[in-house]
Amino acid sequence: MSEERPRIGPKAAEDEVPLTPRGSGPRGLAMRAVVPNAITAAAMCSGLTGIRFAMSERWEEAVFAVILAGVLDAMDGRVARLLKAQSRFGAELDSLADSLSFGTAPALILFLWSLDDVTRFGWFAALAFAICGALRLARFNAQIDVSEQPHKSAGFLTGVPAPVGAGLAFLPIYIWLATGDETFRDPRLVAPWTGLVAFLMISNLATLSWGKMRPRPDVRLGLIALVGMVFAALLLEPWWTLTGICLVYLATVPWSIARYARIRRQRASVPAT
Template structure:
């Protein structure tokens, strides 16, 4: 007996989120291979592709009503490869290797921080609600490290300039992931909703600016987002202290 067309359609839709997750896992694995061969440009682009697919799989699952525990676990394992191991090995092969044991320990610190960040996100309730993340999200940390490597590689940073940058992004990215700083999640933004015409103009301008020099512009953007967490948290604490004194 042949299954009904509706049943076949449900099975076809069900595979879509996992397909995007697999694409992200493949891109992360490819980044590891490319970084080991010294192909840092393609390796960086692969991590950025993983970030895009990671944003799509969850949305596709919610839109199609195919959210499952299996999909959530598979997504976390894929994120560990794409946003934990791949950026760690990428920054190690690019500029941390000359530091010897310290270099791979710094890379391991970043990978371990990504694992802890993912485990905390999966097991603990959202402390700051849906509007904020607790700690820097692992895709943003991966984008910070990747864009730094991409910019440094494009401009041919020497060892004396590339290694300090690599140490900075590895330590800062890993530390901010396991911190308690709050970051805007932007989950209140609905891509299906209407936006003002001026916002559409700003989006077009933003795309044009990024296209002029993607590595540098992306590094500035993600570095700004990484810094926004401590600034937002400290500003909120200051306002709370002022309100208590006023009371």
């Protein structure tokens, strides 16, 4: 008798372990499952509304809409687990929402903001970002039931997550909004940056998994204070703060690669049992 494939709900992070259902056979969508799926739908609507703002050249609202979609995307999975409302329907809806909110929407916003000045080349850069976002989510869905995932077992992710990729792609917009310097709106700068972030999303590089981080007890209070200060900075200087967050994350990528390489060497040195 074949083992039933596990069902999962909306994901908050790619390093979470899917839960096995208690019963078997087809089941309808329980009422408690409506709440997390409604949050997922809200995230999708928020991301797509960013395109509407971009069409009106309301760039701050466009960026904020995608960031809000990322916040909602981080909530839906946790709400689903809290309510024990995981479902295959929720997982599929979440992947579709992520593809639209963190792939299609940022690509179109960047195209309307800068890349439209070099229509053909800029459109290819926007297409690359949207396609890579979809490919990343497709890879994640294909690996849900794969037990052997070296990066995940070591506490890392494979490539840059789609919501983080959307935030990184907006880095030129953050700096432009903070400084007003039109240099950062130059498509000759924005297009290569968009392509680089698209590559990072589908790459096999080991990246930081926040859910697997376990800070020492003696630094936890400091981290809580730091989070509070970052939140205050977001209220006072949102664009410079977002720029700083992006730069800090980019700085963790080489560290993650080096740490994973060290873990892999340690695993290789242990005799197989």
